[in-house]
Amino acid sequence: MSITRRQIFTHGAAGLALPVLAVGIRPAAAQDAAPARIGIAIPAATHGWTGGLNYHTERTIAAMTQAFPSLEFILTTAGDVQTQVNNIEDLVAQQIDALVILPMESDPLTAPVKAAKERGVFITTVDRGLGEEGIEDLYVGGNNPQYGTIAAEYFKSKLPDGGKIVVMRGIPTAIDNIRIEAFNAALEGSGVEVLDMQYANWNPDKGFEVMQDYLSRFPQIDGVWAGDDDAALGAHAAIGQAGRQEEIVLLGGSGMNRVIKMIMDGDSLIDADIFYPPTLIIPAIEVTAMRYATQAPISGQYVLNSPLITKDNAEDYYFPDSPY
Numbered sequence: 001m002s003i004t005r006r007q008i009f010t011h012g013a014a015g016l017a018l019p020v021l022a023v024g025i026r027p028a029a030a031q032d033a034a035p036a037r038i039g040i041a042i043p044a045a046t047h048g049w050t051g052g053l054n055y056h057t058e059r060t061i062a063a064m065t066q067a068f069p070s071l072e073f074i075l076t077t078a079g080d081v082q083t084q085v086n087n088i089e090d091l092v093a094q095q096i097d098a099l100v101i102l103p104m105e106s107d108p109l110t111a112p113v114k115a116a117k118e119r120g121v122f123i124t125t126v127d128r129g130l131g132e133e134g135i136e137d138l139y140v141g142g143n144n145p146q147y148g149t150i151a152a153e154y155f156k157s158k159l160p161d162g163g164k165i166v167v168m169r170g171i172p173t174a175i176d177n178i179r180i181e182a183f184n185a186a187l188e189g190s191g192v193e194v195l196d197m198q199y200a201n202w203n204p205d206k207g208f209e210v211m212q213d214y215l216s217r218f219p220q221i222d223g224v225w226a227g228d229d230d231a232a233l234g235a236h237a238a239i240g241q242a243g244r245q246e247e248i249v250l251l252g253g254s255g256m257n258r259v260i261k262m263i264m265d266g267d268s269l270i271d272a273d274i275f276y277p278p279t280l281i282i283p284a285i286e287v288t289a290m291r292y293a294t295q296a297p298i299s300g301q302y303v304l305n306s307p308l309i310t311k312d313n314a315e316d317y318y319f320p321d322s323p324y
Contacts, residue, residue: 035070036292039091040285041084041101042126044077047203047230049254052278052324053102060285068293073285081108088112098122098288102281106174107131122291126284129174140284140302142276144175147306148182150274151251154308155192155223158249162191163222166214168200168207168231176227183225195221200231207234215242223249229256229273236269245269254278255309260318263311273309275317278324280304 040061045051054077061073074091078084081104089112091099099121103109110131117123117135125136155165167183170176180197187194195218200207207226214221215238224239226232232252239245245268252259253274262270283302291298309317 034292034295035072036097037072037074037095038098038100038285038288038292039088039094039096039121040073040075041087041091041099042075042077042281043084043102043104044079046079048256048258048324049202049228049230049278052322053281055323056279057281057285060282064285064289068289071289071292078104081105084109085112088116092116092119092121096121097292098124100124100126100281100284100288102126103128103130103173105172107172110135122288124284124288127175127280131174137299138284138287138302139300140280140287141175142280142304142306144178144306145182147253147274147276148179148184149186150306150308151179151225151253152183152186152190152192154251154272155225155249156187156190159192159222162193164193164195164218164220165223165225166195166218166221167197168210168224168226168235169197170202170227170231171199179227192223200227200234202228202230204230204234204237207231208238209234211235211238212242215239215244221248224251226250226252228252228254228276229259230254232259232270239269253306255317256324257318257320257322260309260314261320263309264314264318266311271311273317274306275309276306277304 040057042053042057043050045054061075064071065073076087078087084104099116101113106128113123113130114135123136124138127141169180198210200210211234224235226235229252232250235250239248250269251272253276255273255275255277259270259273263273287298287302290296
């Protein structure tokens, strides 16, 4: 069953006692903000990363509404691609001025977002690009080529004499393609052999299932790149169940608190992670809002680095009160 949630945030909405989150924003500037309606279309909280995404989205909307009462935000969430397509079409029908979207999948969302752009809507894409370049006015995301390269460098350092690894891809999106391309390019000539790649959908249950398949088919697996921490936890459970944790190194990604704590505690399988937080949504909403709050001609890319997290620096990335 698909999940759709709609919330309209305007001045006076519940929960606006939250502090203003944006650095440098002064409530007095609210009088100068041009009236605007900003639609937001994100995935529902189907796993840990998107749960964190929803949490930070609502916090940021509340802060922006408090700072700039002339801005109206309409938040929609979707549990499947078609629902997100429908949400975008509905938002355009409500005459939004801007759309902040994290596409569930790149290709199916390209046409409806392009149609919104042709109606004069300012487009901000978050995390995952669209299937066609040049549609968005603003992109906010992590450094996805770096994400793939760092994963490859990790396995090269762990397996300096070569070895056999398996890979769990995310879902069919532009960022997954970018990560995999960079990963493959960085592995060339290293002696590290990729036995197989399968989609695990950034999901712990699917990660468990895919890892069980890998373990049954390959007697030698030296490393696993699970793509993200949700899938990594599923792979971790499958490897432990098979009793093969002493022969495998496992790398996830995104910086989930649970995984960071495992690194800090010296887990036998996971000793590193790649940072890629759901807080990406915060600058996406804030910068889009500032286009109307300050009438600034905002466009371009806002890209955050994706560094490697190890036991030496894990405390810098550990936030126990965060939902992810």
